[in-house]
Amino acid sequence: MYEVFGSVASRAFRVLWALEELGASYTLTHAKPHDPVLTAIYPAGKVPALRxxxxxxxxxxxxxxxxxxxxxxxxxxAGTIARAQQDAIIHAVNDELDGVLWAGARHSFILPEEQRVPAVKPSLKWEFNRNVNRLADRITTPFAAGDEFTIADILLTHCLNWAVGAKFEHDNEQMHAYAKTMRDRDAFKRVRALG
Structure with missing residues (x-):
């Protein structure tokens, strides 16, 4: 059995969704970053972690x-063109969406107040919208990286959902429709119900 450390309101959602899609047994140990239950097994204290x-x-x-x-x-x-293309989408989502959202979060509530630069957020929001549109142009299949649901879809959908909560709007109707379809998956709904 797997043990997931984190919360539904964090990147642990991605791991939980993958586990639900796999039908794998797991337990969720609710932990915020730097929680002693987490630092006991992972000194950096970042979520998620999987034991x-x-x-x-x-x-x-x-x-x-x-x-x-x-x-x-x-x-x-591994070793296939399909895997390389899937990895390319995953890296693009991490670089161009997750990275921008994380920068916005750092300047909203994570960094010490004296290190935050609130004036950067409009630029990050513009960049996020641009990057969503660029990514949408790359996705020509029903799913993010081909004709089947993969972890690339979990990552992309999580970022699109995070953007809603962070008020990082985008104007791409294709991506809005895509995210809605992904949120209709049973495994997604089961994870959401945990929160």
Whole structure:
């Protein structure tokens, strides 16, 4: 059984969604960043973390990749062009959406107040909208990285949902429709119900 550390309101949502899609057994240990229950197994104290036996895996994308590879689904086989294309989408989402959203969060409530630069947020919001449109142009299949649902869809949908809560709006109707379709998945709904 897997043990997930984090909360539904964090990047742990991605890991929980992957586990639900896989039908894998897991427990959720509710932990905020730097919670003592988390730092006891992972000194950096970042969420999410996944405990597998005595081992701890960190970073939501690394965790999802491990789970998908281990279970042989939600990911293209290693060494294939399909995997390279899927990885390209994953890296683009991390760089161009997650990174921008995270910068916005840091300047809203994460950094010490004297280090925050609120004036950067309009620029980040503009960049996010531009990046969503660029990414939409790359997606020509029903899912983010092909004709089947993969961890790329989990990552992309999570970022699009995070943007709503962070008030990082975008004007791409294709991406709005895509996110709505992904939120209709049963596994997504089961994770949302945990929160």
């Amino acid at each position: 597998v036996g005595e081992d701890v895996i960190t970073d939501s994308t690394a965790i999802m990749t491990y789970l998908a590879d281990k279970h042989g689904t939600l990911i293209a086989p």
